[in-house]
Amino acid sequence: MRPSLFLRPLPGLLAACLLAACQGAPVASATASDAAPAAPAADDLVAHGEYIVRIAGCNDCHTAGYTERGGQVPVADWLTGSPLGYRGPWGTTYATNLRLSVSxxxxxxxxxxxxxxxxxxxxxxxxLRQMREHDRRAIHRFVRSLGPAGTAAPEALPPGQSPPAPYFELVLPAPGAASATQNGQTPVQ
Ligand code: HEC
Incomplete structure (x- = not known):
């Protein structure tokens, strides 16, 4: 008798628990969504960082081959620097490996x-100096989420030193030369 007495309340208890669970469901989800901001906010910041990097053009220079491949470079390979030199009166610079800098x-x-x-x-x-702190923080979170990868980009070269290929060269025309060479024709005096 004792066991049955002991067991008898169980179905009721079970029903009560189920009912509580059902009633509790919205409460539970409300609690979950109340608690949610912490985790998604961090994820949002990483996603926002990815978006900023994508639309601010960081990859155009800091990811080798990004422009040539129309942006079709896996995210895991982003921002690892580039061996493409940018030559001008300042010398030759190379877009650095931000995966290493940020880490x-x-x-x-x-x-x-x-x-x-x-x-x-x-x-x-x-x-970057004008970018909102929130956006710069997001870039940091995103690049940190990718982790360090790749090797350092080549060191910058001083003005006048010839870089190895490949490089872009900015040639400033001599004053007056622009109009003289327009359309490849020398203006008739
Ligand atoms: C037009 C090409 C170009 C774009 C676009 C560009 N960078 Fe750069 N970046 C460079 C080059 C080249 C250097 C190296 C400059 C030097 O040697 O003084 C550099 C250097 C840096 C540096 C300092 C070096 C280091 O690794 O700490 C940071 C930080 C940086 N870039 C971040 C960014 C971020 C973030 C973006 C996007 C918001 C971006 N860059 C967009 C070309 C670019």
């Missing part, structure tokens, strides 16, 4: 670094 700096260091960044051309350093 060497914690978030606070990165925010200070990018807010005050001054580089040689062709890096649009003014763009």
């Amino acid at each position: 060497a700096l914690d978030e606070a260091q990165w925010l200070t670094y990018t807010a005050n960044l001054h580089t040689r051309p062709i890096m649009p350093d003014f763009m």
